[in-house]
Amino acid sequence: MSITERATDGTSIAHSDAVRTPPAPLENGPHDTLAVRACGIRKFFGDVVALDGVDLDIAAGEIHGLVGPNGAGKTTLLGLLLGLAQPDGGDLEIFGSPVRRALAVPPGVAGFVDGPGLYPSLTARQNLAALARLRGDGADGIGDALEEVGLSDVADDRVRGFSLGMRQRLGLAAALLAKPRLLVLDEPANGLDPAGTRHVHRVLTDLAGCGVSIVMSSHRMDDLAALCSEVTLLATGRVIFSGSVTKLAADTAELDYRLRTSDPAAARRIAAETPELCILPGERLLDRRDAEALLVRAAAPTLDDLVARLVGAGVGVRELAPVVAPLEAAFLALTAAATGASEDEGL
Amino acid sequence: MSAAAVTVRTAGTQPAPVRRGYHFELIKLLAQWPIRLALLGCWLAPALFVAAISKQSSLPADTLFGRWMSQTGWAGPLVVLAFACSWVLPLLTSLVAGDIFAREDRLGTWRHLLIAVRSPRRIFMAKVLASLTIIVLLVAGLAISAIVGGLAAVGNQPLVGLDGHLLTPGQAAGTVLLAWASALAPTLAFAAVGLLGSVALGRSPMGLVIPALLALLLQIAQLLPLPVVVRVALPSYAFIAWRGLFTDPAQTGPLVVGIAVSLALALAASILAYRMFMSRDFTDVAYDGTGRRALVRAVLPLAALLAVTVGIIASVTSASGSGIDRAKLDRSLATAFAHLYRMQTGELHRPAVTEAELRSSATCEKGGSLVAAVGPGNDWRCVVTWQLPGSAAVGSAIYQLDVNPDGHYVADGDGPQEVNGFFLVHTATGGTPNPLWQIDTTVDLLTPTSSG
DSSP, X not given: OOEEEEOTTSOEEEEOOTTOOOOOOOOOXXXXXXXXXXXXXXXXXXXXXXXXXXXXXXXXXXXEEEEOSTTSSHHHHHHHHHTSSOOSEEEEEETTEEOOSTTOOOTTEEEESSSOOOOTTSBHXXXXXXXXXXXXXXXXXXXXXXXXXXXXXXXXXXXXXXXXXXXXXXHHHHHHHTOOSEEEXXXXXXXXXXXXXXXXHHHHHHHHHTTOEEEEEOSOHHHHHHHOSEEEEEXXXXXXXXXXXXXXXXXXXXXXXXXXXXXHHHHHHHHHHSTTOEEEOOTTTSOGGGTTOEEEEEOHHHHHHHHHHHHHTTOOEEEEEESSOHHHHHHHHHHHHHHHHHHHHHO | OOHHHHHHHHHHHSOOOHHHHHHHHHHHHHTSHHHHHHHHHHHHHHHHHHHHHHTSSSOOTTSTTGGGTTTOTTHHHHHHHHHIIIIIHHHHHHHHHTTTTHHHXXXXXXXXXXXXXXXXXXXXXXXXXXXXXXXXXHHHHHHHHHHHHHHHHTOSOXXXXXXXXXXXXXXXXXXXXXXXXXXXXXXXXXXXXXXXXXHHTTTOTHHHHHHHHHHHHHHHHHHSOOOHHHHTTSTTTHHHHGGGGGSSSOOHHHHHHHHHHHHHHHHHHHHHXXXXXHTOOTTOTTOOOOTTHHIIIIIHHHHHHHHHHHHHHHHHOOXXXXXXXXXXXXXXXXXXXHHHHHHHHHHTTOOOOOHHHHOOEEEEEESSTTSOSBSOEEEEEEEEEEEOTTSSOEEEEEEEEEEOTTSEEEEEEOSOIXXXXXXXXXXXXXXXXXXXXXXXXXXXXXXXXXXX
16 A cells, blocks of 8 residues: 655655565674664774764664764765775674675665765666666566655656755665665755655654664754654764764753744743843844744743743743754754864864 | 574675676666767768768779779778778777766766675776777777678679789678777777776866877877887877788788787776776765876876887887888889789770789889988889880889878879879770879888888
8 A cells, every 4th residue: 555645846755665674684693783883983084084983883773863064974984884985993893793894794784875876867767777786686676666765756767857855765765675774874855855855754764663773964953853763963073972862952951942922022021030041132033023022042941930920921822932953952062062172172 | 693694694795796787887888878879870870971972973082992982892891990090989989988987976976886886896897898898889880880881882892902902802801890800909998098087087077088189199199200110109000000901911010019009008008997996995075086196107107108019119020210111112012003004904905914924113212312212201203114015115104102101102193194194094985093093002111121
């Protein structure tokens, strides 16, 4: 059974369980619950330190997000997981097998870094068929993989005419074709429209539900917040945070919130009376249409107190939302701190 | 760990076989419209060209074998071969081999390919074999199409060789095919240089123009008065040397040397490309070719190979100077004259005569007494003498020669008019092309210059 919806780029998105058959698990010895175990990974490009003592554990069925500013080492780390290079130091195990040289990762690892590798002069179907034949697989799963990512309608169109989002989805289809147990994705939501994003999220969530481990990088915090149970924050090649998304958000004590009420004047007065709450000059952050909104900075308990006071005073709360998503705020705070520390070390 | 797990893991980490990669590369090449267009053109255009030109009253007499296009279907493929050797074959190698690596850089597909194949060495092998296949298909298309066009339009008649001797249709077929096959060697050399450029220059499309640029430089070099040992050491010489197959006896020495030089360059450039490719770091997203290092890693070794080749040729052959002297021209012109005189005799329906009865000889001079009678130039003047059939008298005819540095020359008849002074001879059925009016032939540059 499949359900079809229409994406804004004209492609149809179908949800089927055709290629979601999880691969049979292999016995992995003492780390049989871990798809990836990286310990003290170091990687250099000449004098440039790309990764500096990175630890990373990814469990089976986990969607793990890699976050960091440009040049943090995310793509390098994903490349190591795909076997494009070997670490210059540290230990890397995938499915319990040590990876000691390039292009020698165990079977069941698929994905892409730096965008999906596609040939514009071939059609979507030809791209997948050529890849399947190269891997020694049959062409059986191609139709299902295309349907899975919503590209069935354009399967026989040349990739030259595809949008970035369609290419990303085709890259995902190419990875799914390998029936992965570890899916490595570099910015998979790049160029996707909202329907495509929602669909890709569903595919990845379903795969994780089948036990496939997924590690993905993204600059889109909403993607990571929606998908990932665990995130690793990298800055200048080092891990500055690793843990659950909830913990990351909680690590940021205070956030800026936009408050819209039925009585802005009363709300401003009540906010000013609330302890440990700071009213910010909103002109810089709020547009004219939000002239009556209030910008406040507070921790979560203080916000609770504010809401109670507003309700007690009979002021209707129409909106109370963070100006910057908690994850993004945490990211900005942590990476700014890490970059500052790194610069200090450099001095 | 179970035995099953070990089996699965081992199988999965094996690189993809070269044949799968080869098939993948072929699919990618054949999906490109320039390649498809080139294949279509190579398999159709020569047939149409040869058929159309052969039927015209005005033939390209200034082109090698062009004057014989209306008389035999085997002349057309040689006209096409001469043209292809100048530009078409280097351009085709540019198109196929000059971009096969750089294209992956531009598309950003190296990592994807490496993950799928798991062996840079096999990727290299697959790409080389695929480009080789397409190039052979293109060359085969040119040859077969031109032959079919010539035979269909004119027919399977004997071919007049460069020295005027007649090749039977069977001999002509074999020699024409051999000439085309010999052109494959320099084509492969240009293809290997294209591969090297494609590897060395990263995403830059400059690799595309390198074989064409090299062809241009070598053509200019072939026009210069180079010593013969340097001339035949140039990889483009085999594009010229096939002409020697159409003399009697065939001038196989320069052809063998030309092919050996071309294959040596093809091998050296391929090895350099392989080493450069294997030393590349595919995780470095900023990689954009070897840049200036290409000079050290590619150009200098090939220049060294050229120097070594010159040294070897100088030591194994007795050729020196330009390879062109009076004795060679005397012998070559007298032989061609005798062959073509017999042809003219036949056209005029005179009693048949043999070369032995004619006892033709030639005496050539260059530019007067102050100039040494060696080397190329358009100031050669020759007097040919022969025994007039059925008479004790000796005939003589004058030719003005324009001798090219590569040994090819055109001898223009300068009288008497009834022998070589007019482009037609008058027969009972009207005017017919005079074979002695212009002689288009070649000398063997590698034979010793002092003999004769």
